[in-house]
Amino acid sequence: MHPLYPSPSSAPARPLRVALVTESFLPQVNGVTNSVCRVADHLRARGHEALILAPGTGPATYAGFPVVRLPSVPLPGYRTFAVGLPSRRLVMAALRAFAPDVVHLASPVLLGNAAVEVARPLALPTVAVYQTDLPGFAARHGVPGAEALWPLLRQIHAAVDRTLVPSSATRRALAGHGFPRLSLWQRGVDTERFHPRHRDEELRRRLAPDGEVLVGYIGRLSKDKRVDLLAHAARLRGARLVVVGDGPDRARLRRRIPSAVFTGQRTGTDLSRLYAALDVFVHTGADETFCQAIQEALASGVPVVAPAAGGPLDLVEHEGNGLLFDPASVRELRVALGRLIHNGALRRRMAAAARPAVESRTWEVVGDQLLDHYRSVIAPQQVEPRVPVRN
Secondary structure, three states, X not given: XXXXXXXXXXXXXXXXXXXXXXXXXOXXXXXXXXHHHHHHHHHHHOOOEEEEXXXXXXXXXXXXXXXXXXXXXXXXXXXXXXXXXXXXXHHHHHHHHHOOOEEEEEOOOHHHHHHHHHHOOXXXXXXXXXXXXXXXXXXXXXXXXXXXXXXXXXHHHHOOOEEEEOOHHHHHHHHHOOOOOEEEOOOOOOOOOOOHHHOOHHHHHHHOXXXXXXXXXXXXXXXXXXXXXXXXXXXXXXXXXXXXXXXXXXXXXXXXXXXXXXXXXXXXXXXXXXXXXXXXXXXXXXXXXXXXXXXXXXXXXXXXXXXXXXXXXXXXOEOXXXXXXXXXXXXXXXXXXXXXXXXXXXXXXXXXXXXXXXXXXXXXXXXXXXXXXXXXXXXOOOOOOOOOOOO
16 A cells, blocks of 8 residues: 555455456547556556456456456447447456456446446446546537537436546536535646656657657547637647547648647657657646546646636636636637747746646555555445645
8 A cells, every 4th residue: 555545444455356347448548548458457467366357359457457348339420449348247257256355447338237237236336537528528529419418417327326537627517417425536647757857859859850849749639629629729839739639620620720740649769859858838628527648748847838617627727837728719829829929937837847747646646545445335334545746
């Protein structure tokens, strides 16, 4: 256990058996996949056992744990995204065979709902992680009846023992829709992988050969992220826009912002160097429940411009480590970017405040908090979760 958060019990905790049921997993790379991978890594590091149930085709193991692949269909308009089908018989067989202590539901929808229905008669404790603003995602992609998703999501989360939410804004929103038993569980960040020391001056010279201020977006390229708003950033004097990531909107965005550098999807050391090379990180999506990319940028020592909505409200201290703008105002976005692009002293001050804001939010700390959430639904009278990290 992390020394800042001593174990609530003096008795050594026995290893847990955790079934991770996720709506998205490798080879798809997104926030849900990344969080599930981090949870699995932490379970392995702490000596627990896990089984991963995921839709579509892909790796049969991860972190030494088996991955049970379940039937899926491609999402209309986003065919590289596999939507898990409610395969109750297969989920029942997998859970019976594995006999978990707790079922972890990652951003549950159809597959997650099936797992909840299976877990209930088996008397298995359940912890759901609310990560994707599905109604907002659907609305941005033009899916009819997006608001009708709220009753389905409320039904799923009302049936679990605890729902973990990544931000205070998400907790307020879900409480307003009648979701019960909500607890805050924020995301961790790899403070070694994302660090200012990865800044590479040669990379900067290649990206900005005339010494421009590097403004970067890193994330999925899809309509719900509103990346096309960055066309306004590309027109600002003295700036060079870098777009890192992939998705169904990539071709349209390249036409919309021809002056930007599009790197495609990057991982590992390449991604670390790209974050650290930036002078300003900008995020445009207005439906984020958390926004891990903001946290990674801050850990890399980069000030952030982000919408004053959802998860960014917990991460960006306005006028401290970055600037917030009204998500409905393109003018405010332009003004915020212009201030940081044209004021080097302001950039340096906010860059100095960036990493301290998140360096205590390691995956080790938040992973141990998650283990306490598991134990508290397994035996509610025996354990209370650690207080979430706050800055």
